Amino acid sequence: MTKVQEIDLELSFPGAQAVIHFDDNDYHASSTVQRVDFIAEYEAYYLFIEIKDPDIPNAQNPAAFVEKLHSGKLVQSLAGKFRDTQFFRSAQGKNDRKVFYIVLLSMQSLDNALLLAKQDELRKAIPIRHADWADDCAESCIILNFEQWQRQFGEQSLRRISEGAG
Amino acid sequence: MITNIDFENFTAFEKLHLSLSPRVNVIIGSNGTGKTHLLKAIYGLGLMAGGKYPDRSDKGFSASASGKFLRIFSTEDDRVGTLSSKGAQSPTRLRLVNSDDSAIEVTFGAKFQYLEFALGTAQPQPADTPVYIPTKEVLSLVRGIRHPNHDRATVEMIFDDGYVNLAELLVQPGSDEKTTGSIEDPRLSNVLRKLVDLVGGRYRLRDDGGFNFEPGHYEEKAKPKTAPSRSESQTARAYQDSTQTRFVSSGSQSFPTGMTAEGYRKIGVLHRLLSNGSINPGETGVLLWDEPEANLNPKLMKEVVLVLLELSRNGQQIVVATHDYVLLKWLDLLMDKKGKEDHVRYHVLQRRKEDGQMSVYSTDDYGQLVTTGISKTFGELYEAEIERSLKGIAL
Numbered sequence: 249m250t251k252v253q254e255i256d257l258e259l260s261f262p263g264a265q266a267v268i269h270f271d272d273n274d275y276h277a278s279s280t281v282q283r284v285d286f287i288a289e290y291e292a293y294y295l296f297i298e299i300k301d302p303d304i305p306n307a308q309n310p311a312a313f314v315e316k317l318h319s320g321k322l323v324q325s326l327a328g329k330f331r332d333t334q335f336f337r338s339a340q341g342k343n344d345r346k347v348f349y350i351v352l353l354s355m356q357s358l359d360n361a362l363l364l365a366k367q368d369e370l371r372k373a374i375p376i377r378h379a380d381w382a383d384d385c386a387e388s389c390i391i392l393n394f395e396q397w398q399r400q401f402g403e404q405s406l407r408r409i410s411e412g413a414g
Numbered sequence: 415m416i417t418n419i420d421f422e423n424f425t426a427f428e429k430l431h432l433s434l435s436p437r438v439n440v441i442i443g444s445n446g447t448g449k450t451h452l453l454k455a456i457y458g459l460g461l462m463a464g465g466k467y468p469d470r471s472d473k474g475f476s477a478s479a480s481g482k483f484l485r486i487f488s489t490e491d492d493r494v495g496t497l498s499s500k501g502a503q504s505p506t507r508l509r510l511v512n513s514d515d516s517a518i519e520v521t522f523g524a525k526f527q528y529l530e531f532a533l534g535t536a537q538p539q540p541a542d543t544p545v546y547i548p549t550k551e552v553l554s555l556v557r558g559i560r561h562p563n564h565d566r567a568t569v570e571m572i573f574d575d576g577y578v579n580l581a582e583l584l585v586q587p588g589s590d591e592k593t594t595g596s597i598e599d600p601r602l603s604n605v606l607r608k609l610v611d612l613v614g615g616r617y618r619l620r621d622d623g624g625f626n627f628e629p630g631h632y633e634e635k636a637k638p639k640t641a642p643s644r645s646e647s648q649t650a651r652a653y654q655d656s657t658q659t660r661f662v663s664s665g666s667q668s669f670p671t672g673m674t675a676e677g678y679r680k681i682g683v684l685h686r687l688l689s690n691g692s693i694n695p696g697e698t699g700v701l702l703w704d705e706p707e708a709n710l711n712p713k714l715m716k717e718v719v720l721v722l723l724e725l726s727r728n729g730q731q732i733v734v735a736t737h738d739y740v741l742l743k744w745l746d747l748l749m750d751k752k753g754k755e756d757h758v759r760y761h762v763l764q765r766r767k768e769d770g771q772m773s774v775y776s777t778d779d780y781g782q783l784v785t786t787g788i789s790k791t792f793g794e795l796y797e798a799e800i801e802r803s804l805k806g807i808a809l
Contacts, residue, residue, distance in 0.1 A: 261809045293807070348807060361739050361792040364799060388803035400800060401809045 443763030588689030696729030
């Protein structure tokens with residue numbers, strides 16, 4: 249089973265052929281490519297996974313994250329990471345499968361209505377679709393909170409390491 | 415200031431107890447949970463307590479008060495008993511308690527024609543007159559409701575007293591329309607300016623009883639100085655004394671109310687009620703507003719919420735009934751509990767699964783509202799979105 253860790257969160261991808269830690273400074277050397285945290289490769293699709301965890305215990309600066317969210321900078325950054333990662337993968341020739349962009353945003357205070365609104369903003373910002381394109385640049389793009397991730401992919405798929413067990 | 419409300423066997427409410435915030439109260443519930451009935455009952459009781467009904471010593475008081483109370487509900491029956499819960503075993507009882515412990519209490523049975531007033535019910539306090547703003551916009555209806563050639567019975571059949579009473583308040587001249595032309599109450603200066611800026615002007619009464627929209631804005635101007643030297647401690651007060659806020663027409667032509675957006679007219683209603691003193695925080699009674707969001711562009715909601723909070727900070731008790739997530743969320747985001755001592759209490763009306771009766775729970779914590787219909791609706795939308803986006807995807 250493939251498990252990866254992003255600070256205090258552990259994610260499992262039991263069916264993946266490979267999970268690449270894409271946001272790796274050594275791998276990208278001094279390029280300014282903005283990158284998503286992980287790419288999970290499956291037989292029929294690629295998942296681009298970006299993780300934001302403002303609910304992490306003892307968060308350094310929670311107010312700064314809220315500011316980033318409200319100012320629209322978070323959405324811009326999420327969009328940029330997707331675009332650059334797509335570009336990198338195309339250059340690699342790994343653009344042969346459907347791409348799903350999944351952002352895990354673990355922030356309890358963000359309710360469903362606001363998540364929906366941010367998600368719509370993100371789709372427009374990327375953009376997922378353009379009138380002059382034959383196809384959408386991604387199959388879909390979605391922002392999941394902690395609970396929705398577990399509901400969608402199973403309780404075992406995600407755990408907070410500081411809470412032990414699992 | 416109302417502190418408590420108790421209903422027994424009243425329409426959908428077998429038993430209802432509400433403890434109101436002195437500031438902002440939000441009644442939440444889906445259609446058919448009795449939000450409007452609740453607001454109207456508070457309004458009717460408030461009018462009785464506020465001396466708007468005839469003198470209690472008068473012989474015809476009970477009949478007259480009952481008639482007026484019924485007219486708020488637009489029932490087709492002339493017996494108050496029609497407002498009793500269906501099949502109730504005991505009489506209907508409505509009680510409203512104020513912060514000074516004065517109370518008004520009425521009872522009636524299912525077959526009663528008139529209200530019975532409980533002993534010890536407070537004597538009217540004319541200052542406490544409540545204001546009720548119904549769901550629909552009223553400015554454009556004022557001329558029709560008050561027109562001398564229109565048959566009263568017909569008008570009253572179409573419009574309940576929520577509309578008729580508001581029409582009477584709206585025709586009172588605003589302080590900014592009088593000869594001095596300036597806002598008299600400095601506390602309301604910011605709010606009035608905000609309301610006018612939101613819609614780009616104000617609504618003025620025409621001679622024929624209708625309203626025109628007059629484009630323009632408020633401007634602050636210095637008054638001629640009378641006392642040249644002041645101590646520093648008087649500076650704030652002196653600033654108020656030395657400026658006046660006047661409405662300045664933009665010069666473009668005014669046009670009939672009907673030509674403006676309905677959402678704008680709702681803002682206009684609030685502006686007129688404030689500028690003519692019908693709503694005077696700390697002096698007049700509770701402000702009851704049914705679905706402020708109806709026909710309002712959601713973009714305007716943030717400003718409306720800011721206005722409500724500002725009024726409440728000046729001593730205005732407010733009760734709004736809503737379905738609107740945007741209104742709720744702005745209240746949550748904009749309230750300043752510590753700095754400005756804002757207080758918002760949410761009262762959630764729900765139908766109990768066991769017996770179909772209405773129940774209410776009140777909370778001061780926005781986070782507790784996750785079980786409401788409004789929140790669930792967004793939950794469903796979000797889940798449908800996830801399902802569409804991640805169909806067939808497993809990790």
